[in-house]
Each structure stands twice: as C-alpha cells, then as structure tokens.
Amino acid sequence: MNLHQLWLITRYSFTEIWRNKTFRVAFMVLIPLLIAYQVSFQSDMFNIPVEYTLVLSSFIPTQNAYMFNLLLVFPLATMGFWVHKQKKYNTLEALLVHPQGNDTYSTGFILGIIIAFMIMGSISLALAGLINLFASPTSFRPLIYLFYLVTLILPTIVFIVGITSFLAARCFKNGTVTTFFMLVYLSVDILFLSTLYHGLFDPLGILLxxxxxxxxxxxxxPGFLLHRTTFLLLGIGFITLAISGLPRIPNKINGRQRAACSGILALFVGLLAGFITYNHHEQVERRHALYESVYEKHDSPNKINIIAHDIRFTYQQKEARVESRVSLYNPTGITLSEIILYLNPSLEVTSIQENLSPVPFTREAQAIVISRPVSPGDSLALDIQYQGTIDEGICYLYIPKQQKEFDIDNRHYLSCRFGHRYAFLEKDYTLLTPECLWYPITSPPVNPAHPYNTPCDFTRYTLTINHPTRLTAISQGSRHGIASGTRFENEHPQRNISLCIGKYEKREITVDSVTYELYMSKNNFEVLTSIDQQLTSLSDKIRDVKETIEYEKKSSYLFNRLRLVETxxxxxSHYHPATGGSEMIQPEMVLCPERGIGILNGRIRAFAQKRLRFEISNWIEPFERSLYWELNNEHILTSWEEGPLSHLKLGTTWHYESTYNIYNFNPLFFNYINYIYSHKYPTINNLLNQIVKRPWENRDPNVAPPDSQQKALDYLNGKSYQAALSDKTLSFEIINQINELKANDLLSQIILKGTSATDFHLFVQDFMKNNRFRQVNFQTFDHAFSENFRWHLSEIFPKYFDRQELPAFQVKNFRIKRILSPTEEEEDPWTPHTKFRIEFDVLNQSDVDGVITMHLGTAIYKAGPDRRVDRMLYTPRTFSVKAREAKKIIFICPHPVVSHSIYTGLSKNRPNIFDIHDKTITLEKGMESTRDSIAGEESISPAIFFPPANEIIVDNEDDNFQITNPPAPWLKRFLGLNHNHHTHSSTAVSHWEYTLMPDCFGEYCLSCLRKRTGKGESSLTWTTPINKKGKYKIYAYIPNISYSHERSRHMITQEPIRDIQYCYSISYNNREKKIKVHVPETSRWVVIGEFFLPEGECSVKLYDIGLPRQWVVGDAIKWVYQKP
Structure with a gap:
C-alpha cells in the first residue's frame, strides 16, 4: 500500500466530509449544545449551587466525552450514503479510473471519515478544557482528555463507521435503507442493549x-479497556470486510481474499475479547454462588470466639503479607470438633501453628477448617501466616443483585459514573474493610441463610503496619509510630477494624477529651479554605453537634477519637441490616467520599468554593443543619432517574423516595457497642436497636414513609413475620421495612403489657451499659427483663412472629380541649403548664385485635418569662382495640400540644400514619375549653362509623368504581411510559394515578385518583343500584389537592387564582346530564345536584376537562335519599 497515495485519498475524503452540509449541521449543533450544557451545569460562571462546581478534575472531560459519544452516533449513521456513493457504478465507470488499488482507496476514504469525526471530538474536548481552565475550580489534567478521545470516542467511531460500511458494501443496495437500519439499531442499543449484561453488547459504553x-x-x-478494544477490533474487522466487498479492482492477486481473511481475523479477536469480558462476569457470579454455599455449609449457632487478635501487616505493591496471632475461646456448653475461620479467598494461607507446631487445615474458598477439638471454656492461640491479593467478590453477598446494581447505578455525578470498588490493594493506596475479610475471623460479616442474624465477636485488636514513610497508615485505636511503620492498639474490644494506607495529610482538634482527626489528600485540603475561617468557633460547633446527638440518642459516644478519612x-459500601448502617461509619472511623461528593444526599452533592468563600454567613448554618440531618437519620430522601432513558443520567425524569442512609451515625451508639444474639429469634438484636436508637420522645411521626413500606404492609396482610424472614424473594428494601414495622409493633405490645416506652428504653440502655463491647445471649436479656418488669419478653413472641392477619381501624370525632384550672377563665391565655383533654372514637373492623397510637408533638418550654420553646417531644399514647370493637378514648396531655397524628402501625390502613384535626376549631371560635380532666375508655356503637340508611356511598376503592384511560400513543407504549405508579402529591400525570392522602375519603384506605386536565377522553365512573325510587341529592367528595396546586401555582407565577370547576355527568334511565361543580378550598362533600331517580342503575362520571395545567381529582360519590 502506497502511503503517499493513502494520504492523498485520506485528505480528499476528509475535505469532502468536512464540506458536507450534514456534517456541518452536526458540528454546529452538537458542539454548542455540549458547551452550553457544561457551562450551565459544570462551570462557576453563573454561581451554580454546590453540587455542580466543586467536583473531581475528571468530571468535566468525562461528561463531555460521554455526551459527545452519545450524540455522535446519529450523524455517523448517515455515513452509509457515502459508502453507497463510492460503490455505485454505471456505463461511465470506465472513465472513473484511478491508479490506487481498492485497499488504498477505500482505506483512505474511511480514514478520512474517522479523522473528521475525531477532530470534531477533539474540538469538543478542547472547549471543555477551556471551561475547566477558566470557569471551574477543579484542576486541569490534559491526559484525561486525551485518554477519553482515544479509548472512548475512537472505538465508537471505528465501530459505527465499520458496521455502516459493511452493511452498505455487503447487505443493502440503498443508502437510505442502510441509514434507516443503523438509526434503528443505535436507538435499540441506547434504549435496551446498553442495559443488558453490563453493557457487553453496547458499542457506546453507556453503562461503563x-x-x-x-x-x-x-x-x-482493565475491564473498560477490554470493552473498548472489543468494539475497536470489531469495527476494524467490519471495515476490512467492507473493503473486500467494494467492486473496484484490487490491483493484487487474491487481494479480496486477503482482505476478507484479515477482516474475519479481526472480528474473531474482537469476539474473543468480548467473550473474555463475558466470562469474567460469569466467573464472578459463580464465585458468589460458591461463597454463599460455603457460608451456608458451615453455618452453626455454636461458634468459637476470637478474644484477642494481633495483626502484623506488611505493605507491598498490590500484595499483602500478613501474620496474625488469634486467641480463641469456646463460650458454648459443648465441645467443638473443629475450628472454622474465614479469610478472603485470594489470600493464601502459608502456615498455621499452635505453640510453634504446625496445625493441619483444609481450605474451601473463604473457609479455613482446622480439625482441632476445643472443650467448653477452653482457650488456645494460633499463629497464622497468609499473603496475596483481595477478591472483592466476597463482599456484600447478602445484598440482592438488583439492589446492588441499583445502588451502584445511582452513584454518579450527572452522567459520570463512579463504578464500584469494595477494597484497594494497590501501589500507593490500600483500603481494606471488614467486609473483604482481610484478616481471619470466626463470625463472618454475612449470613446468607439469616441476613439479620449475624453474630459478632468483640475482639481486642492490635495492628502493626510496615509501610514506607511517605505513606500514612490509618486504623482504629491509639496510634504509635515505630521504626518500620505504625502500630495501633485498641482500648476497647471492637467488632472489627479497617486499614487505610495512602498519601494523606492530617489535621486534628481535641474537644472535651475526644480527638477528631481529618485525613485528606494534600490537593483536596483546599475544600476546607472557608472552614478554616471558622476555626475559632469550630470547637463549639463540634461540641454542640455531639451533645445534641447524644441527647437524642440517650447515649454517649464511648470512643476517645473519631478519624475522618477521605476515600x-x-x-x-452498602447498608448492612445487621449493623443498621454501612462501612462508611465504623467505630472511631468515618470513611468520607472524595472531596465530600455525595455526603449530603443519595444523589451526588459537593460544596461550592465560591459559596463557601464569599457567602459563608448565609451558607454555613443550613449546611450544618443538613449535615446534622444526614448524620442523625437512618433514612434520607434520595432521588434517581426513572423511565426508559434513566440509564443515560441526563436528568429527564426524577423519582424521589426515602432510602437507607449509609452515613448514619446510629451504629456508633448502638450496634457497634454490643450485640444480643438469639438463634430462635434471629432479628431480636435488630428489633431492639430499631426501638432504642430512635426513642419515641424524639421521633417525628410526620416524616413520609418510603414507598416500600406499602409493599411491606401488603405482604404482612396474609403472611407472618416468620415467613417473611425465610422468604428469599423479598427485596432488600421490603424486608427492612417489615423489620421496622415489627419493631414499632413490638414496642406497642410492650406498652400494652404495662411497660412504658420510657421505662423500656431506660432498661435497655442500662443493660447495654452493663454489657458494653460484648455479645450477649437473648436468654440473659430476657431474664434481666423479667426481673425488672415481672414478665418475660419472650411471652409475646409466638403470636408476634406467627400472626398473619392485620387489623383495620376507623377514627372519627377527634376533639382537643384546653383544661381550665379552678382559677382560670376561658378568656385567660394558656401557659406552659396548661393541660389538654384529647378524645377520639375508634373502630377495629377486623377479626383480630390491634393497637393504635396517638402521636403527640408537645412543646417543652425553657424556664423564664419569655416562654421560649426548649425542645419538641413526640410522645406516643398506645391503645388496644379488640376485634370488632368500637370505643371512645379520652386522655390528658400535661403539655401544650403542637401536633397530633394517628399511627395505626401494622394494619390495613393506608396511609398508616396521618395528621388528624379537630374540625370544630375555627379562627373565629378557637379551641374549646373544659374543666373535665377525667380520662378513660368507654364502648360506643359501631353504627356511627357507617353511613345512615338513607345514604349510599361508593368510594374509589369499591368494586362499583371504574377507571377509563385512553390508550397511550404507540411511542409511549413502546418506550414503556404508560405505566401507573404511586408518586408524591406534588406531581400529576397524564393518566389517572392513585394517591394516598389523609384528606381523602375512605374507611381504612384514604386514597383518591388525580391527573392533569385532558381532552375529556379519560374519566372516572361511580355506579350504584337504586332500590328505592325518589328524590336524591348527589354529592362528590373533593379533596383539596386541586385548590392547593392552584394556590402553589399562584405563589410561583403570581398569576391570579382561577375558579376551578369539575365536569360531572349523571346517567340514569338512559338519560345523561352534565353538570359543572366548583372546587372548594377545603376537602369536603360538594353537592352535584338533586335528581328524581327511578329504580335501576345510576352512574356518576367525572371527566378530565378543565383549565390548562389544572388537576382533576376523584374520590367518592354519595347518594342521599330525600324524604317526601
């Protein structure tokens, strides 16, 4: 092949492509679009809030390369026209001669196309680099831009040009057909293929x-480069096969055959690379199954304990050499025939010795089986030597695959995916957590058979690390420098320890005998520029946060230090059900994300330097509140994208839900302090910690429950708690919600037995204080409980674990009245000592007994004349309601009541927690007063909970209710956008959608349907038989959702509040009458009209007709017979 002629053809092809209108349009659209996007979201030109400015140095080039790679495919698909242009020949073909052979001409022609698009990509990345340099606080790393150009963009261009050329040369005779086929293929790839099997079939690498x-x-x-090499080789193979199929004379004997063979060889090598990727993922799945089976094989309630562990870790490049001396103790009452230890499968055990004598052992994956009997109460010490790397596949086996992929998929900044690593053992960086089994243990961090029953040893650890002086070693315990490195000694027995080695710099501050140490990369300390301005008050802020958390937890932070380590x-890390947290929060150590990315939300959030530097007075207080909320709550409101394009991470459609918080500090006060173990009741430790770590006095009942709680309630309505614990089909979120519901139910049962929540909480706190850093058997806890309260907690467990039916409650006639003292009059203002009389009626319309709780938010005032609120207490009052029982409940609240909610817990009620109001209180009248301070319960007639005989009510939950939705457009059906799902009340969609709200009408399910206004093609229909002819008034129950939305629209747009009307039609006796009804400001029954109805069927229909951007809401219809 003549290189000079190849260069001439390449230049000619490049010039022709660059002058083409399609290419120019693509260039003029794609490049400005990308730059405008990045200027808007990734620069500090507009003082964009925190999550878009202070980011990693790779975020700007990554986002640019991702979007360019994604949008590039559509202009590339039109290259079929160019190939067909070169392929076409007619009677003038004899005049179109040239001295180049087919290989030279076609290769140069295709190279020109590739170079043209590579230059476009280079320009896009160069402009992104300018944003990085002049409009972003992040450092500029030019090699990253070059890396993405070569490894991400080039393989995409080569593959798409190759397959387009192959189709044009070998399959289709028309350029339009080729282009259409490529557009369809690429669309299918973006929508579906990219999400299959880790992106193995996706040439764009969207999920990589x-x-x-x-x-x-x-x-x-390695996985990324292998994936890109696969499609680069496939593209080269298709290009070569396309060249062999063009009609020009090859100028060589067997030239076409050689080209075909070269193309087939390139395709084979590319497919082989793809198979290696496929086989890697298959091996990971097989190892997961093997590790789970090994855990289940050796699962036993009788385990030996490690009471002391001395570890000597020698740091090497990408490999560890470790010596462990473990002191073992048999706490069981039986002789253990063998010792089972667990260690990472990639760490090879070279020797095990006892008293300098070799001990025989066998190895099965992560299990080390030592055939050495140990009598009850006996102790022994083993010296274990092992070395090797870390297999991250052993980590988080308890997390279902779907949940793990969901967690990982939502770790991103815009479209920049982080991927996942569970451990690091590399040249200049090491991070080993207990999950990866980097040292021998007897109680593994996971129990696949019973994920919530994971016993642990509390071991006194000593760790010695041999490492270069240029690196810093970090772990739990007191730190001591030695000649070869660093030594850590723990003052308390710990559940486990971690190790981090890297190029860190350290800052520390001591506040009230607790030392706070911060380890960060030297380059990242710039994040703290504005925090340094606050150093004079930093001690006070740390003290305030610590005291507030300890007060709310009713527990003290027991460790002498807290190390914050940037990772x-x-x-x-994933949420662990056994600890109630994640490995981001460990005893004495917090693993913080790099530069703080993601610590304030499930989505990625960082903190802007500009806001920190210039607006610190306005910003620092809400930051502290957000950080406090993040550290102090087990759940956070997280958001992710949903819909068929959600995997592109372009921010098109967001879904919000409460999820588990991996930065929750609760385990530092509870789960890491002790452990209550029971083989018979596997979740007892989790249940007790759920109760104690969020005391009832500090629990806000108005926090919206996650969507998964609804599914948990549905599951328990017909199945027992015991069945749920052994049901492996349940998702991780649902089983966690079941545990939370059962924890609340357990506390309710304890209260009903005569033990107050406060007394129980104090007992558990004292028990934990007396058994700190120990694993305790449940029998010991139950015995101490019975000595304190004169009954056994285990008494309620048989019914508690086996109950399958749920109660159903109705609550009516809520009243709250101020109690006047003998010297007070109604006109006198109330004081911080004013008491209140609260009463309500309740009906349990099920066949099982139930428990209902009234949550009261009461204000506790500071001493002094200014009556300032000191704190809020959320106090529960729990009441038993037997099956089919109706009663009036009256009780006295000794403090001013600020809020009041009903919590039905484990019941059929939807929602199971909601605010309740005294409807007799108005602005004009205010709250009623009384001198009656007598509390009690009395039976009442259930009839008051049902409509009178002259009323017929059809709710949207009844059988006589019908929804009519027109079929979605074919494109929406194809993309899967016509599905129904529950959303928050702040959104309305184009189809009827169920919503749970306390203001809705219903017996025990308070729901309605809502949608945006349409063309009248969608409707709701309520139908009832009329058995007695006569005059009826027809009412519609209209929740205030529509008016609330209109009021919100008015506040945002400053447009006047419109007069909202609903369009109903009444059908009876083959007649139909349409009526418009004004929507009220408050939820109530509204008269539709009065009609004389004959015997037969009567229907009321609500149409989706109304004003633009209006909501239409349907709930219940009532027919009231009017006496003559």
Whole structure:
C-alpha cells in the first residue's frame, strides 16, 4: 500500500466530509449544545449551587466525552450514503479510473471519515478544557482528555463507521435503507442493549464507569479497556470486510481474499475479547454462588470466639503479607470438633501453628477448617501466616443483585459514573474493610441463610503496619509510630477494624477529651479554605453537634477519637441490616467520599468554593443543619432517574423516595457497642436497636414513609413475620421495612403489657451499659427483663412472629380541649403548664385485635418569662382495640400540644400514619375549653362509623368504581411510559394515578385518583343500584389537592387564582346530564345536584376537562335519599 497515495485519498475524503452540509449541521449543533450544557451545569460562571462546581478534575472531560459519544452516533449513521456513493457504478465507470488499488482507496476514504469525526471530538474536548481552565475550580489534567478521545470516542467511531460500511458494501443496495437500519439499531442499543449484561453488547459504553478518582483512577480500568478494544477490533474487522466487498479492482492477486481473511481475523479477536469480558462476569457470579454455599455449609449457632487478635501487616505493591496471632475461646456448653475461620479467598494461607507446631487445615474458598477439638471454656492461640491479593467478590453477598446494581447505578455525578470498588490493594493506596475479610475471623460479616442474624465477636485488636514513610497508615485505636511503620492498639474490644494506607495529610482538634482527626489528600485540603475561617468557633460547633446527638440518642459516644478519612469516589459500601448502617461509619472511623461528593444526599452533592468563600454567613448554618440531618437519620430522601432513558443520567425524569442512609451515625451508639444474639429469634438484636436508637420522645411521626413500606404492609396482610424472614424473594428494601414495622409493633405490645416506652428504653440502655463491647445471649436479656418488669419478653413472641392477619381501624370525632384550672377563665391565655383533654372514637373492623397510637408533638418550654420553646417531644399514647370493637378514648396531655397524628402501625390502613384535626376549631371560635380532666375508655356503637340508611356511598376503592384511560400513543407504549405508579402529591400525570392522602375519603384506605386536565377522553365512573325510587341529592367528595396546586401555582407565577370547576355527568334511565361543580378550598362533600331517580342503575362520571395545567381529582360519590 502506497502511503503517499493513502494520504492523498485520506485528505480528499476528509475535505469532502468536512464540506458536507450534514456534517456541518452536526458540528454546529452538537458542539454548542455540549458547551452550553457544561457551562450551565459544570462551570462557576453563573454561581451554580454546590453540587455542580466543586467536583473531581475528571468530571468535566468525562461528561463531555460521554455526551459527545452519545450524540455522535446519529450523524455517523448517515455515513452509509457515502459508502453507497463510492460503490455505485454505471456505463461511465470506465472513465472513473484511478491508479490506487481498492485497499488504498477505500482505506483512505474511511480514514478520512474517522479523522473528521475525531477532530470534531477533539474540538469538543478542547472547549471543555477551556471551561475547566477558566470557569471551574477543579484542576486541569490534559491526559484525561486525551485518554477519553482515544479509548472512548475512537472505538465508537471505528465501530459505527465499520458496521455502516459493511452493511452498505455487503447487505443493502440503498443508502437510505442502510441509514434507516443503523438509526434503528443505535436507538435499540441506547434504549435496551446498553442495559443488558453490563453493557457487553453496547458499542457506546453507556453503562461503563470511567470516571477518574484522583486517588486510584478508574474503578475497573482493565475491564473498560477490554470493552473498548472489543468494539475497536470489531469495527476494524467490519471495515476490512467492507473493503473486500467494494467492486473496484484490487490491483493484487487474491487481494479480496486477503482482505476478507484479515477482516474475519479481526472480528474473531474482537469476539474473543468480548467473550473474555463475558466470562469474567460469569466467573464472578459463580464465585458468589460458591461463597454463599460455603457460608451456608458451615453455618452453626455454636461458634468459637476470637478474644484477642494481633495483626502484623506488611505493605507491598498490590500484595499483602500478613501474620496474625488469634486467641480463641469456646463460650458454648459443648465441645467443638473443629475450628472454622474465614479469610478472603485470594489470600493464601502459608502456615498455621499452635505453640510453634504446625496445625493441619483444609481450605474451601473463604473457609479455613482446622480439625482441632476445643472443650467448653477452653482457650488456645494460633499463629497464622497468609499473603496475596483481595477478591472483592466476597463482599456484600447478602445484598440482592438488583439492589446492588441499583445502588451502584445511582452513584454518579450527572452522567459520570463512579463504578464500584469494595477494597484497594494497590501501589500507593490500600483500603481494606471488614467486609473483604482481610484478616481471619470466626463470625463472618454475612449470613446468607439469616441476613439479620449475624453474630459478632468483640475482639481486642492490635495492628502493626510496615509501610514506607511517605505513606500514612490509618486504623482504629491509639496510634504509635515505630521504626518500620505504625502500630495501633485498641482500648476497647471492637467488632472489627479497617486499614487505610495512602498519601494523606492530617489535621486534628481535641474537644472535651475526644480527638477528631481529618485525613485528606494534600490537593483536596483546599475544600476546607472557608472552614478554616471558622476555626475559632469550630470547637463549639463540634461540641454542640455531639451533645445534641447524644441527647437524642440517650447515649454517649464511648470512643476517645473519631478519624475522618477521605476515600476514593469509586469506593462503595452498602447498608448492612445487621449493623443498621454501612462501612462508611465504623467505630472511631468515618470513611468520607472524595472531596465530600455525595455526603449530603443519595444523589451526588459537593460544596461550592465560591459559596463557601464569599457567602459563608448565609451558607454555613443550613449546611450544618443538613449535615446534622444526614448524620442523625437512618433514612434520607434520595432521588434517581426513572423511565426508559434513566440509564443515560441526563436528568429527564426524577423519582424521589426515602432510602437507607449509609452515613448514619446510629451504629456508633448502638450496634457497634454490643450485640444480643438469639438463634430462635434471629432479628431480636435488630428489633431492639430499631426501638432504642430512635426513642419515641424524639421521633417525628410526620416524616413520609418510603414507598416500600406499602409493599411491606401488603405482604404482612396474609403472611407472618416468620415467613417473611425465610422468604428469599423479598427485596432488600421490603424486608427492612417489615423489620421496622415489627419493631414499632413490638414496642406497642410492650406498652400494652404495662411497660412504658420510657421505662423500656431506660432498661435497655442500662443493660447495654452493663454489657458494653460484648455479645450477649437473648436468654440473659430476657431474664434481666423479667426481673425488672415481672414478665418475660419472650411471652409475646409466638403470636408476634406467627400472626398473619392485620387489623383495620376507623377514627372519627377527634376533639382537643384546653383544661381550665379552678382559677382560670376561658378568656385567660394558656401557659406552659396548661393541660389538654384529647378524645377520639375508634373502630377495629377486623377479626383480630390491634393497637393504635396517638402521636403527640408537645412543646417543652425553657424556664423564664419569655416562654421560649426548649425542645419538641413526640410522645406516643398506645391503645388496644379488640376485634370488632368500637370505643371512645379520652386522655390528658400535661403539655401544650403542637401536633397530633394517628399511627395505626401494622394494619390495613393506608396511609398508616396521618395528621388528624379537630374540625370544630375555627379562627373565629378557637379551641374549646373544659374543666373535665377525667380520662378513660368507654364502648360506643359501631353504627356511627357507617353511613345512615338513607345514604349510599361508593368510594374509589369499591368494586362499583371504574377507571377509563385512553390508550397511550404507540411511542409511549413502546418506550414503556404508560405505566401507573404511586408518586408524591406534588406531581400529576397524564393518566389517572392513585394517591394516598389523609384528606381523602375512605374507611381504612384514604386514597383518591388525580391527573392533569385532558381532552375529556379519560374519566372516572361511580355506579350504584337504586332500590328505592325518589328524590336524591348527589354529592362528590373533593379533596383539596386541586385548590392547593392552584394556590402553589399562584405563589410561583403570581398569576391570579382561577375558579376551578369539575365536569360531572349523571346517567340514569338512559338519560345523561352534565353538570359543572366548583372546587372548594377545603376537602369536603360538594353537592352535584338533586335528581328524581327511578329504580335501576345510576352512574356518576367525572371527566378530565378543565383549565390548562389544572388537576382533576376523584374520590367518592354519595347518594342521599330525600324524604317526601
């Protein structure tokens, strides 16, 4: 092949492509679009809030390369026209001669196309680099831009040009057909293929994590390069086969055959690379199954304990050499025939010795089986030597695959995916957590058979690390420098320890005998520029936060230090049901994400330097509140994208839900302090911690429950708690919600037995204080409980674990009245000592007994004349309501009541927690007063909970209710956008959608349907038989959702509040009458009209007709017979 002629053809092809209108339009649209997007979301030109400015140095090039790679495919698909242009020949073909052979001409022609698009990509990345340099606080790393150009964009261009050329040369005779086929293929790839099997079939690499961490680079660099090499080779193979199929004379004997063979060879090598990727994922799945089976095989309630563990870790490049001396103790009452230890499968055990004598052992994956009997109460010490790398596949086996992929998929900044790493053992960085089994243990961090029953040893650890002086070692315990490195000694027995080694710098501050240490990369300390301005008050702020958390937890922070360690953004941890947290929060150590990315939300949030630097007075207080909320709550409101394009991470459609918080500090006060173990009741430790770590006095009942709680309630309505614990089909979120519901139910049962929540909480706190850093058997706890309260907690467990039916409650006639003292009059203002009389009626319309709770938010005032509120207490009052029982409940509240809610807990009620109001209180009248301070319960007639005989009510939950939705457009059906799902009340969609709200009408399910106004093609229909002819008034129950939305629209747009009307039609006796009804400001029954109805069927229909952007809401219809 003549290189000079190849260069001439390449230049000619490049010039022709660059002058083409299609290419120019693509260039003029794509480049400005990308730059406008990045200027808006990734620069500080507009003082964009925190989550878009202070980011990693790789975020700007990653986002640019991702979007360019995604949008590039559509202009590339039109290259079929160019190939057909070169392929076409007619009677003038003899005149179109040229000295180049087919290989030279076609290769140069295709190279020109590739170079043209590569230059476009280079320009796009160069402009992104300018944003990085002049409009972003992040550092500029030019090699990252070059890396993405070569590894991400180039393979995409080569593959699409190759397959387009192949189809044009070998399959289709028309350029339009080729282009149409490619557009369909690429659309299918973006929508579906990219989400299949880790992106193995996706040439664009949409799901690949290729964000660079400043610590460790890309999460899976070999996997990324192998994927891109696969499609690069496939593209080259298709190009070569396309060249062999063009009609020109090859100028060589067997030239076409050689080209075909070269193309087939390239395709084979590309497919082989793809198979290696496929086989890697298959091996990971097989190892997961093997590790789970090994855990289940050796699962036993009788385990030996490690009481002391001395570890000597020698740091080497990408490998560890470790010596462990473990002191073992048999706490069981039986002789253990063998010792079972667990260690990472990739760490090879070279020797095990007892008293300098070798001990025989066998190895099965992560299990080390030592055939050495141990009598009850006996102790022994083993010296274990092992070395090797870390297999991250052993981590988080208890997390279902779907949940793990969901968690990982939502770790991103815009479209920059982080990927996941569970451990690091690399040249200049090491991060090993207990989950990866980097040292021998007897109680593994996971129990696949019973994920919530994971016993643990409390071990006194000593860790010695041999490492270069340029690196810093970090772990739990007191730190001591030695000649070869660092030594850590723990003052308390710990459940486990971690190890981190890297190029860190340290800052520390001591507040009230607790030392707070911060370890960060030197380059990232700039994040703290504005915090440094607050150093004079930092001690006070730390003290205030600590005291507030300890007060609310009713527990003290027991450790002498807290180390905050910056970790790579690619490091991943998941919520662990056994600890109630994640490995981001460990005893004495908090693993913080790189540069703070993601710590304030499930989505990625960082903090802007500009806001920190210039607006610190306005920003620091809400930051502190947000940080406090993040550290102090087990759940956070997180958001993710949903819909068929959600995997593109372009921010098109967001869904919000409460999820588990991996930065929750609760385990530091509870789960890491002790453990209550029971083989018979596997979740007892989890249940007790759920109750104690969120005391009833401090629990806000108005926090919206997650959507998964609804599914948990549905599951328990017909199945027992015991069945749920052994049901492996339940998702991780649902089983966690079941545990939370059962924890609340357990406390209610305890209260009904005569033990107050406060007394129970104090007992558990005292028990934990007396058994700190120990694993305790439940029998010991139950015995102490019975000595304190004169009954056994285990008495209620048989019914508690086996009950399958749920109660159903109706609550009516809520009243709250101020109690006047003998010297007070109604006109006198109330004082902080004013008491209140609260009463309500309740009916349990099920066949099982139930428990209902009134949550009262009461104000506790500071001493002094200014009557300032000191704190809020959320106090529960729990009442038993037997099956089919109706009663009036009256009780006295000794403090001013600010809020009041009904919590039905484990019941058929939807929602199971809601505010309730005294409807007799108005602005004009105010609250009623009384001198009656007598509390009690009395039976009442159930009839008051049902409509009178002359009324017929049809609710949207009844059988006589019908929804009419027109079929969605074919494109929406194809994309899967016509599905129904529950959303928050702040949104309305184009189809009827169920919503749970306390203001809705219903017996025990308070729901309605809502949608945006349409063309009248959608409707709701309520139908009832009329058995007695006569005059009827027809009412519609209209919740205030529509008016609330209109009021919100008025506040945002300043447009006047419109007169909202609903369009109803009444059908009876083959007649139909349409009526418009004004929507009220408050939820209530509204008269539709009065009609003389004959015997037969009568229907009321609500149409989706109304004003633009109006909501239409349907709930219940009532027919009231009017006496003559």
């Amino acid at each position: 994590p290729y964000t660079f961490s400043d610590f460790t680079g890309i999460a899976d660099l 790579p953004v690619t490091f991943t």
